[in-house]
Amino acid sequence: MEAITILTKFWGWYLIIFFLILTLRPARIKQIFNDLKNERFRFIVSFLAIIIGLINILLYNEWVANWTYIITAFGWIALFIGLALFILPKQAVDTLIRLNIKFVQLVYMLLFLTGLFLLNMAYIIVPV
Numbered sequence: 416m417e418a419i420t421i422l423t424k425f426w427g428w429y430l431i432i433f434f435l436i437l438t439l440r441p442a443r444i445k446q447i448f449n450d451l452k453n454e455r456f457r458f459i460v461s462f463l464a465i466i467i468g469l470i471n472i473l474l475y476n477e478w479v480a481n482w483t484y485i486i487t488a489f490g491w492i493a494l495f496i497g498l499a500l501f502i503l504p505k506q507a508v509d510t511l512i513r514l515n516i517k518f519v520q521l522v523y524m525l526l527f528l529t530g531l532f533l534l535n536m537a538y539i540i541v542p543v
Contacts, residue, residue: 418474422486423537430530434523448515451500451508461500468494482536485529 437444450456471490478487499507515522535541 419483419486420537422471422475422490423483423533426486426489427530427533427537430526431534434527434530437523444515444519448508448512451511454504457500457504457508461497461504464493464497464500466497468492468497482532485533 451460468490471486471493475483475486476490477483496507496511499510535543
């Protein structure tokens with residue numbers, strides 16, 4: 416199986432699962448942001464984000480003008496968020512909280528729609 420297919424399935428399922436958890440348990444959103452203020456939790460999250468971002472970039476890093484651009488962008492976004500949380504923890508957490516408060520509904524709807532799109536591209540449920 417090609418790296419792009421694996422990454423497409425990974426990100427598609429991740430986004431759908433994350434969306435469902437946050438939809439069914441909205442208190443988790445507040446808990447995540449409260450936990451990000453904890454240095455140990457933030458260290459683990461930043462470490463995992465850096466690893467996921469690097470693996471994604473190493474497996475697939477092609478800036479092609481089609482849907483696979485999303486996969487490359489997710490890898491770089493994960494890496495940058497992980498680095499920001501590790502290098503500038505207070506500023507990164509404050510920025511994430513501000514963005515979440517302003518765009519919470521838009522972000523979660525985009526997560527869901529992007530997840531559905533990626534799963535469709537991976538499994539070809541509806542031919543495009």
